[in-house]
Amino acid sequence: MSEKPQAPRGTYDVLPDDDAGRRAVEAAARSILGGSGYRRIETPIFEHTELFARGVGASTDIVQKEMYTFKDAGDRSLTLRPEGTAPVMRAYHEHGMKKDPQPVKLWYLGPYFRQEKPQAGRFRQFWQVGIEAIGSDEPAVDAEAIVLLHALITELGVTGVRLRLGSLGTPETRADYRDKLVAHLRANESQLSEEVRARIDLNPLRAFDADHPGTREVMKTAPLLIDHLSAEDAEHFAEVRARLDAAEIGYEIDPTLVRGIDYYTRTLFEFTSDALGAQSGVGGGGRYDGLAEALGFPATPGIGWAAGIERLLLAGEHRPGVGGSGSVCDLYVAGTGVAAFTLAAEARRAGLNVQLELAGRSRKGQLKQADRSGARYVAILTDDEGTILKDMDGGEQEAIETEAVVARVLRGRHI
Template identity: 85%
Template sequence: MSEKPQAPRGTYDVLPEQDAARHGVEKIARTILGGAGYRRVETPIFEHTELFARGVGASTDIVQKEMYTFEDAGGRSMTLRPEGTAPVMRAYHEHGMHKLPQPVKLWYLGPYFRQEKPQAGRFRQFWQLGIETIGSDDPAVDAEAILLLQTVIAELGVAGVRLRLGSLGTPATRADYRELLIAHLRAHEDELSEDVRARIDLNPLRAFDADHPGTRRVMESAPLLLDHLTPEDADHFAEVRARLDAAEVAYEIDPTLVRGIDYYTRTLFEFTSDALGAQSGVGGGGRYDGLAEVLGLSPTSGIGWAAGVERLLLAGEHRPEPEAVCDLYVAGTGVDAFALAAEARRAGLNVRMELAGRSRKGQLKQADRSGASYVAIFGDESTILKDMESGEQEELEPTAVVARVLRGRHIG
């Protein structure tokens, strides 16, 4: 006997009873981000693999281990998008957005894909809410991005939130620091985990993220990038902090903060929630002033963030949007009943109709379960409109039902 079909491990189905909460996230995002001048953008679910291999970084876990990559019928290597920034930067240049007043402010919401170990609120297919602000290197842009994510998180009622803040400097700054860090790791190579040893030259900063006890001890004495920023980098970081202080945004400076993507420069940040346990990340991001050049595009500054929708819902208050009110339930299965439902919908009413062949008694029970304000009961010779709140009934011509419900809704 064959097994029943199931969703792939690490993916999930969004059931009808879960949709309202997810819609609430979208409504909050649209209100907060739209109010700040951000416009929604959507990129394809799959892109050429090179976009992510170059943009995210060949040495990252995302590219080396986590991408879903396939060859299409034309022999091209394609990848399900693991993140949103590189595709948005591509779209920005491809569609001439650099000709618009800068910075261009965009937000997005959709599914992303990574082959990583499934955990609570972390799936192989997951939804992200994100923003990208492209075309300005002003520290105020960094501070606004951070403030907007904090506002979204607060509006969703996420508990135990902490903001970690750091700076990676410019690529030149980081290149000099990287040599210092590599030398430190080489001096303690036999104490490191096998994974960290294998990537000392590829991605030494990832050692700060290691859980391996020996590696963690080595990193306690490692040189810190914040101590090696150029004056320009340090001034930029100070300006970001000054604006966050003015907006009364609490943060912790974390000199060991790193993220698993190579394109970040200067400002880096992450919001965590104590409600999520060890895997506490809710959302974060940073500045990526060198990304466009890595992709072969003209130099363009930018900053952005992404927050996991499943993580937000897991750590936040459950405040779903109320379901649409049922104005009229049409209890009848004939052509006249169907015509009335169509007329009522054209008039702007929320209408449900009998579709399961229930008895008259069953139809009235279903109308009550639906929370209908009115029920139109079709009989052999007449149509009765029942007010479900007062229980009052009146006999009407079918052509008068819609006007009567509209009048009653207006009075109510």
């Protein structure tokens, strides 16, 4: 008698008892992300292999070891998607989204595939929820992305959360630093693992992720990229941190933070949870201003993140009632300064759905974008006129103290 069929190793069945927790994640994502102006997108489960080889990076573990790649009947090489950013960037350009108001803010939820060693909360078929904000290089976009992942993690009751934050600088900055790091690795080559030695010229930054004792000892004295940022890179990183401080999001700067994908630039971040043990990552991401060009498209800035559904459920006190279906915008904050970011953070803590101006538009352009987003109120923060609150339903506007905006919008929402 033949052996009874079982699910392939590294995959799993979502059973009826699992449904409530997964629906809670989706509902929370729809409420938090939709309420912040992100629209849902779905890309194909398989793509042309070249998309990932060019976008993710030919030297990465994902491309070299982990992708599920196959030939179709037409002898074309296809790959089950291992990550979501490159497909979304493809869709952005393929469907002319650069003509839309920027940044284009998108979120997604679905299955992804990597041939890696299965362990607790890590599977070969896994589900992720993620966002991409494409078309703006403003530090406010970076900070909002981080705040939204923090809000989702908090809503799902994930415990023992820590935020690691770093900067990879621009490709030009990284190229100068790379020469210094390669020289350090070459000088200590005999102590490195065989894998790291083989990658010194191909991907030296990955040495910071090594578990090999000798390699870890060498990396203790390695030069750090964060100490070699250009003035523009450092200013961008400082602006991101200022907005996180305004939103009261705690973080620790980790100069050794790297991720296993080549397209990242400047802001890089990862949320971890003590509840998950050694494999503590819950979600993370970063800015990828060079990705579009690597794929053959015009230069297009962007930032995004992804969080593992299975890991969110393992680390969280998931509650079936969390989240909601509404994506109405209660308040549009016109401005990208720290004061605007502080107001947006306060309004979100009060339970309002908030969108921020993220493209540096004129006041007229900001009001037009607020109208597009369906905002009930717009708070216009100015240097000389203070804060003006406009009711988009009735057209009335009033000068108001910034500290009073949230209470006024909450009162108006129930009228």
